[in-house]
Amino acid sequence: MAIARVTLAILAVGLLAWRPRSGACALIVAAAGAVDLALGASHSSSLGLVAPLAAFLAAALTLAALVERSGLAERAAQVLAARAGGSALVLYGLVCGLCALLTSAVSLDGAVVLMVPLLLSLSTRWRAPLAPLFLGVVAVANAASLALPQGNPTNLVLLERLRISPGAFVSHMLLPGIAAAALCAGALALSERRALGVTLDAPRAPSAPLSRGERHAALALAVAALAAWIAPLVGVAPWWPFSAAVVLALLATRERPRAIVPWRTAAQVGGMLILVSGVGLHLPSERSLGLLGLIALALAVGGAAALANNLPISVCAAVLLGTEASGYAASIGLAVGALATPQGSLATLIAQELAGASAPAIPIRRFLPLAAAAVLLAAVLLSAGL
Numbered sequence: 001m002a003i004a005r006v007t008l009a010i011l012a013v014g015l016l017a018w019r020p021r022s023g024a025c026a027l028i029v030a031a032a033g034a035v036d037l038a039l040g041a042s043h044s045s046s047l048g049l050v051a052p053l054a055a056f057l058a059a060a061l062t063l064a065a066l067v068e069r070s071g072l073a074e075r076a077a078q079v080l081a082a083r084a085g086g087s088a089l090v091l092y093g094l095v096c097g098l099c100a101l102l103t104s105a106v107s108l109d110g111a112v113v114l115m116v117p118l119l120l121s122l123s124t125r126w127r128a129p130l131a132p133l134f135l136g137v138v139a140v141a142n143a144a145s146l147a148l149p150q151g152n153p154t155n156l157v158l159l160e161r162l163r164i165s166p167g168a169f170v171s172h173m174l175l176p177g178i179a180a181a182a183l184c185a186g187a188l189a190l191s192e193r194r195a196l197g198v199t200l201d202a203p204r205a206p207s208a209p210l211s212r213g214e215r216h217a218a219l220a221l222a223v224a225a226l227a228a229w230i231a232p233l234v235g236v237a238p239w240w241p242f243s244a245a246v247v248l249a250l251l252a253t254r255e256r257p258r259a260i261v262p263w264r265t266a267a268q269v270g271g272m273l274i275l276v277s278g279v280g281l282h283l284p285s286e287r288s289l290g291l292l293g294l295i296a297l298a299l300a301v302g303g304a305a306a307l308a309n310n311l312p313i314s315v316c317a318a319v320l321l322g323t324e325a326s327g328y329a330a331s332i333g334l335a336v337g338a339l340a341t342p343q344g345s346l347a348t349l350i351a352q353e354l355a356g357a358s359a360p361a362i363p364i365r366r367f368l369p370l371a372a373a374a375v376l377l378a379a380v381l382l383s384a385g386l
Helices: 002-018 023-038 044-070 072-084 088-126 130-144 153-162 166-191 212-234 239-252 263-279 290-308 310-320 324-335 346-358 364-385
Strands: none
Touching: 002 023, 002 263, 002 310, 023 263, 044 072, 044 088, 044 153, 044 212, 044 239, 044 263, 072 088, 072 212, 088 130, 088 166, 088 212, 088 346, 130 166, 130 346, 130 364, 153 166, 153 310, 153 324, 166 212, 166 324, 166 364, 212 239, 263 310, 290 310, 290 324, 290 364, 310 324, 324 364
């Protein structure tokens, strides 16, 4: 029985590493989880985690689609181009800053859904260099997702499984997340300095008032972000207030945008949780890992995430680990270490898919040392705050 469960778990991780965006693979993993249930595995903890994860992701992606369809993203592109004053480097800084804010509001997946069309507009309308802007958005979205619980779905997996409070997560991970994002943005700006040294067309800022749809989308985004930011301060998990705010925003609009339900992610996480939990393995719970222990754990989880995608690895880490400190270290690897390869993060895959044929290549030879350096910095700052 134990051999069968271990085999199913290993096959599921390998399958998701091979095709993380495949619906068929997600269904196979869910079916394997159903087989494990038939063998006697428990399902209560899995369902308790999948429900908030699916609700939060559905709300974030639906809100991002509402904002994009309203025309607010196109207006934001013109505002950024005008504020840049013809400087590609200034535009790069503005884009990275906006990406970090959106990541804190609608998660890294929602942020790239909003940012990639904005980047394509900047490139086609005002000759902005797409490659450095795209690479900056991918790096900042992933690294900044470490700062807040709602920034990355993998944070939710760890928080729910290890019983880490949202407030504790913010107090320990806000500074490491900001520092990792700043390091990634700065390093990429340095390596892309030639492309960012060009002069751009500088349009005027849009003078027309916001349309009804743009006002509604901006208000919905602000209210949902505010709900997510305030929730940890009062000891509430941010995904439920955030999801409720998005539902109210959708009910208040005349247009009925199509809700985006992340069934594939729910099937992947649910199946993986059942399979990995059924194996019954746990790493020893060290109350104090120390700096070297935190770095080693963050690098190990980050390397696994880069190879096999951070979603299945987050489930494995959540099941194997048992302390808050180990959970924080794992979150660094899942958010920042996953940057090392294009397949490491679902947000990176989404960004490439949205950009289509114009998507710049993500060079591993540059992103691997960048991810390692950001993991080290975040782990050092985490250790200082424990």
